[in-house]
Amino acid sequence: MTDADTTAFTIRPLDPTTWDAFAALCDRHAGGGFGGCYCTWFHGEKHSAPDSRPERPAGSTKELKHDLVLAGDAHAALVFDGDLAVGWAQFGSPEELPGIRHRKEYLETTTSLPDYRITCVFVDRQYRGRGVGRLAIAGALDLIAAAGGGVVEGYPRDDDKRVAPSFLYSMTRRVFEDAGFDYDRPKGTVNCVMRTTVAAR
Template identity: 55%
Template sequence: MADVTVKSLTPETFDDFAALVERNKGMFANCWCTWFHPDDRGPGSTVEDNRAFKKRLVDEGIAHAALVYDGDLAIAWAEYGTPEELPAIHHRKEYLATAERLPDYRITCIQVEKVHRGKGLASVALRGAVDLIAQAGGGVVEGYPHDTGGVRKKNSSFLYNGTRTMYERQGFTYDRPKGLGNCVMVRRVAPSPGH
């Protein structure tokens, strides 16, 4: 897909993101990509609550993602942010016990619309997130992909943050395991020229 573009998730692009999520029934259990954010809403959040919560975070500038577009249609995204913005990572207790330091940014979720999977768009989304992080000043970036040993063992619907080999192709290096089947991948991202 040579003609795809990447845009930042902003109040101006939120409706494009919302349309993507709605076409895919809210993604995982109607999460609306809110799971990794700090959440003071309490139990029992509805689909409408999750959408409103994500919209509020985007409006406040504390929810970030690289949106991948095919023409005017958003078809994939990679969520990223600081550890303060995205603290609720899987296997957090183990992660904190083995961390020497927290990264400047983390990439927590990469999703591609089902009908567009298998075309390399997860890599495009990851590269887009790295580029947007560089524009924001760069720093140490972590991702937590599935470590499949180079073999796709899971349905792509459950590879919510891509694979270790995809991260390696984007210049990340393996740091350590995290949970069952995931790992911590690290890359130092230089700031964009002129930043």
């Protein structure tokens, strides 16, 4: 599929009207990665995958995400092929998404927190390699601009080595560079912090 083919896709925000499509995408992938987290992993300071916290049993992450969406406390740019959601880029403030990986190292090396962070990019297995992840990031930046803009961080892999999709919760540094992000510093052994500033729209 060429880049020109991505014009068939549309971007919609994650909200109560798109919840069913988002949930269906997760359901097709056993909860959407990270052991079935339904993209709740980064919402808590401690990781929120099933069974990782005693008060959150396996199978409850879908309900948790639904509650967050209904409350307006979960944000993502969803990529649609017709009525089918085929990918997303999760974004939110550090308060909404505090549980990034390598959090201790990150806080020790930061001079200021961003206004927003893009924490997770996920693509339906049938649509990988077709530019959906790039569209999702662009969609997230557009939604951030509509919300007032600000400093945005991403945490991609700092190389282009092929990685199993189950371990790649974001994209690569090159993808974020193409989206207008600048390298800031390393984070962990294979990821990095990248930043861009989005003007209000």
